[in-house]
Amino acid sequence: MKTTSDNPWEELPRSRGRGDYNTRMVAPDVNPDAKRIYWAKGRSNHPAFLVEYDSSETGAPEPPKFKNISIRDIESERSILLELQDQEMKAQFLRLCLDIADSVQKAPTVAMRKMTFMRLEKWASFLRPGRGPLTAEQQKGLIGELLFLKRVSAAIYEPSNALSGWTGPERSKRDFGYGQIFVEVKSKRGSSNSEIGISSEEQLNTNESERLFLYVVELNSATDEDKAAFSLTDVVNDVQMLFDSPLDLAHFQEKLSDAGYFPEDDYSHTLWSEGVTETYEVKDGFPRIVSSSCPPGVKAVTYKIDLGYCSDYEVDQSAITQALR
Known part of the structure; x- marks a missing residue:
C-alpha cells in the first residue's frame, strides 16, 4: 500500500492537552473500505496511528513490545494507539502503519484488534536486531x-x-x-x-x-x-x-x-x-x-x-x- 504523502502527519496539528490526540481518518487511497483507522498526533508532536475496534471483540493476544514505538491498548475507548518515539524511524513507522491499514481492509469489524496485533507481531520479528534475509x-x-x-x-x-x-x-x-x-x-x-x-x-x-x-x-x-x-x-x-x-x-x-x-x-x-x-x-x-x-x-x-x-x-x-x- 502507498499513500500520496510520505508524511501524512505533516498537516496534522499537535494536540494541546495531555493524553489528547488530534486525528484524521486514513484517506481512501489507502483505506478504501473506510475502516476506523486514523493518523494521529499528540502533545509530543510524535507521529501516531489509531485503530478503533468493536466492543464485542475479545481474545486478542497481548501486543508485542518495540524499542522505539509505544503501543497502548485502550480498552475503555476500544482503540489501539501506536506512537513513534524515535523520529529517525519515521519511514519504517509509516510502512508499518500502511501494512496494518492494508491488512484490516477486508477484515470483519469484530477482528480489527486481532488483525492489528497479528501484523504488529510480524513487524516485531522483522525489526528484531540482527535479523537478516533467509539463506x-x-x-x-x-x-x-x-x-x-x-x-x-x-x-x-x-x-x-x-x-x-x-x-x-x-x-x-x-x-x-x-x-x-x-x-x-x-x-x-x-x-x-x-x-x-x-x-x-x-x-x-x-x-x-x-x-x-x-x-x-x-x-x-x-x-x-x-x-x-x-x-x-x-x-x-x-x-x-x-x-x-x-x-x-x-x-x-x-x-x-x-x-x-x-x-x-x-x-x-x-x-x-x-x-x-x-x-x-x-x-x-x-x-x-x-x-x-x-x-x-x-x-x-x-x-x-x-x-x-x-x-x-x-x-x-x-x-x-x-x-x-
Whole structure:
C-alpha cells in the first residue's frame, strides 16, 4: 500500500492537552473500505496511528513490545494507539502503519484488534536486531513446505485447517501434522544427490498409532535465462492466492514471519528450478536414528539419510493424500 504523502502527519496539528490526540481518518487511497483507522498526533508532536475496534471483540493476544514505538491498548475507548518515539524511524513507522491499514481492509469489524496485533507481531520479528534475509538453504526448505501446503494440504482441507497443520514455522518436530498423520518435508539438490539431512533423533520418531511420510522436493539453482525459474517470493505470492479470508491470509503471513520470511527482503536474485518430488513412508526398517536407540545423555543428533537405500519405502504421493483424507 502507498499513500500520496510520505508524511501524512505533516498537516496534522499537535494536540494541546495531555493524553489528547488530534486525528484524521486514513484517506481512501489507502483505506478504501473506510475502516476506523486514523493518523494521529499528540502533545509530543510524535507521529501516531489509531485503530478503533468493536466492543464485542475479545481474545486478542497481548501486543508485542518495540524499542522505539509505544503501543497502548485502550480498552475503555476500544482503540489501539501506536506512537513513534524515535523520529529517525519515521519511514519504517509509516510502512508499518500502511501494512496494518492494508491488512484490516477486508477484515470483519469484530477482528480489527486481532488483525492489528497479528501484523504488529510480524513487524516485531522483522525489526528484531540482527535479523537478516533467509539463506539459500533456508529458502529451499521453506519452498518445499509451501509446495506441500499448496499441492497436498490445501487440496484436501479448508484453508484454515490446512494452515493449522503447518507446524514447521513453529519449530515443531515435523513440518505438518493432521491428527495422527505427519509429514516431514525435505529439499535436496540435483537428481544425483540422494542425501537428506535430519535435524534431531526425534524428527523421525513414530508410535503405533502414527504414520509418518517424507516429502522430498528436488530444488536446483537456476538463472534468469531459465524461463521456468522462480524465486521464493514467487512461490509465496502463488500460495497466498489460496486464501480468500483476511484472517486466513493474516495467519499465513504470520507463519511466514515465524519462518523468517518478510516481503521487504529481496529474493529476486536467488532463483530455483524444480525437479522430481519423491515420497516415502517411514516405518519399521526405514534407516533412521530415533530417541529410543540413543543411550542416556545423547541428544540433538543430526545425521544424513541416503535415499538410495530407501527404495523399499518409496510410495506414490496418493498414499499421503489417502492417509490424510
